[in-house]
Amino acid sequence: MPPIKSVSLSKTPASKKRPHHHGDLRVALIDAGVELVNEHGADALSIRKVAAKAGVSHAAPAHHFASLANLRTAVIARAHLQFASQMREQIKLANKDDPRAIILAALKGYMDFAFENPSLFHLMFGGFEKFDDDEEFTRASDLSYGVLSEICAPLLPGKAGEEGNQILVWSIIHGYVGIMLNRNSDQYEDADPAVLLELIFPDLPLRDPA
Amino acid sequence: MPPIKSVSLSKTPASKKRPHHHGDLRVALIDAGVELVNEHGADALSIRKVAAKAGVSHAAPAHHFASLANLRTAVIARAHLQFASQMREQIKLANKDDPRAIILAALKGYMDFAFENPSLFHLMFGGFEKFDDDEEFTRASDLSYGVLSEICAPLLPGKAGEEGNQILVWSIIHGYVGIMLNRNSDQYEDADPAVLLELIFPDLPLRDPA
DNA sequence: TCTGCGATCTTGACACTGTCAATTTAACTC
DNA sequence: GAGTTAAATTGACAGTGTCAAGATCGCAGA
Numbered sequence: 001m002p003p004i005k006s007v008s009l010s011k012t013p014a015s016k017k018r019p020h021h022h023g024d025l026r027v028a029l030i031d032a033g034v035e036l037v038n039e040h041g042a043d044a045l046s047i048r049k050v051a052a053k054a055g056v057s058h059a060a061p062a063h064h065f066a067s068l069a070n071l072r073t074a075v076i077a078r079a080h081l082q083f084a085s086q087m088r089e090q091i092k093l094a095n096k097d098d099p100r101a102i103i104l105a106a107l108k109g110y111m112d113f114a115f116e117n118p119s120l121f122h123l124m125f126g127g128f129e130k131f132d133d134d135e136e137f138t139r140a141s142d143l144s145y146g147v148l149s150e151i152c153a154p155l156l157p158g159k160a161g162e163e164g165n166q167i168l169v170w171s172i173i174h175g176y177v178g179i180m181l182n183r184n185s186d187q188y189e190d191a192d193p194a195v196l197l198e199l200i201f202p203d204l205p206l207r208d209p210a
Numbered sequence: 211m212p213p214i215k216s217v218s219l220s221k222t223p224a225s226k227k228r229p230h231h232h233g234d235l236r237v238a239l240i241d242a243g244v245e246l247v248n249e250h251g252a253d254a255l256s257i258r259k260v261a262a263k264a265g266v267s268h269a270a271p272a273h274h275f276a277s278l279a280n281l282r283t284a285v286i287a288r289a290h291l292q293f294a295s296q297m298r299e300q301i302k303l304a305n306k307d308d309p310r311a312i313i314l315a316a317l318k319g320y321m322d323f324a325f326e327n328p329s330l331f332h333l334m335f336g337g338f339e340k341f342d343d344d345e346e347f348t349r350a351s352d353l354s355y356g357v358l359s360e361i362c363a364p365l366l367p368g369k370a371g372e373e374g375n376q377i378l379v380w381s382i383i384h385g386y387v388g389i390m391l392n393r394n395s396d397q398y399e400d401a402d403p404a405v406l407l408e409l410i411f412p413d414l415p416l417r418d419p420a
Numbered sequence: 421t422c423t424g425c426g427a428t429c430t431t432g433a434c435a436c437t438g439t440c441a442a443t444t445t446a447a448c449t450c
Numbered sequence: 451g452a453g454t455t456a457a458a459t460t461g462a463c464a465g466t467g468t469c470a471a472g473a474t475c476g477c478a479g480a
Contacts, residue, residue, distance in 0.1 A: 256465090257466080258467080268466095278466090278467065278468095
């Protein structure tokens with residue numbers, strides 16, 4: 001009995017194409033890439049391995065990613081989605097009327113992501129070649145930096161202006177996490193963004209809620 | 211006329227060995243590695259390329275570095291030497307009696323190194339596999355962190371203790387530089403550690419010089 | 421001086437990588 | 451249903467890390 005020829009249901013949104021025998025190779029490859037990085041480190045990301053993991057030939061990815069660097073960029077973009085969403089989840093748990101609690105919540109989401117996905121984190125911020133002109137990447141990373149500017153909005157602009165606050169908050173958490181990840185000690189549990197932030201902003205200088 | 215047989219001057223410090231026809235292959239390989247990273251990025255570091263650059267066969271490095279990761283570690287160790295020395299040079303230029311100036315000088319050395327050697331910087335802190343048990347690496351990176359604890363020593367221990375101050379200062383500069391390097395914009399010149407530090411420590415809480 | 425001998429380097433091979441070209445296959449349009 | 455295009459395959463190439471075997475140098479002991 002020959003396989004039912006899928007009958008071209010054509011109920012798929014016209015923009016989507018279902019090529020060959022694979023459902024959505026591009027996202028499958030990115031999925032495989034994220035897994036690879038998480039399990040075996042950033043160096044383990046390879047075109048041939050994601051192809052094998054997705055069950056296609058070694059040259060199949062070429063049609064979706066022009067080069068290994070492009071694949072990296074796509075994986076990083078995906079990571080940014082999870083990164084931003086993890087921060088937003090923590091923010092949801094916080095008291096909406098307490099800007100200080102919101103900042104701390106976001107930083108907790110930041111640290112959780114970094115400590116739970118150190119390899120992905122390194123891939124994102126470890127200096128690999130990225131394509132800033134890539135639309136997908138830009139959109140994804142903008143989500144992350146959007147969280148930052150949002151939580152910093154209630155802060156009173158300091159000597160360095162609004163952007164100064166953002167850089168300051170981002171620097172401190174980014175640098176702290178980088179240090180903690182770099183000493184490959186395993187006691188991440190002492191990491192507490194609240195303590196850290198209290199050191200920077202003994203009392204957070206909030207805007208007048210007018 | 212046969213080549214003069216080098217006469218075994220034996221004036222070299224007895225601990226040094228001059229094998230085969232190459233003077234000091236190990237350091238030559240590290241030199242080549244630093245060059246490669248500086249010129250073509252962290253990914254360009256390869257055993258065969260450093261071998262070629264040093265004029266030896268592709269398998270020669272194996273006797274000095276058990277694996278590529280070991281070569282990386284050695285290059286990173288070398289980078290730490292330069293890193294620490296660049297900070298110390300700036301410190302020398304500062305007023306010895308002004309702890310605040312000393313901190314700012316060190317941070318200037320930090321930023322100078324990072325912006326002048328972004329690829330090396332990424333290699334050092336970008337999450338590549340390192341061998342912390344490597345004696346050479348430990349000694350070199352201790353030099354860097356030694357500078358940090360030294361410049362932070364005059365600081366009054368805060369809520370998080372002495373180590374808290376070190377982590378705080380290190381985080382802020384580390385994170386800030388990481389951000390600046392990550393946005394591949396080329397205007398690093400607005401980066402000013404003095405402004406940054408002033409944001410963190412409006413007035414540096416120094417110990418009583420008793 | 422000669423003879424080992426051990427460290428160092430070379431040659432050759434292997435599996436693996438990214439990337440390209442040519443080919444086959446599937447899916448969609450007319 | 452035929453033809454066209456996108457997608458995936460096969461095959462090849464240069465380059466990589468790493469291992470095994472052999473060659474070569476420099477030095478210690480006779």
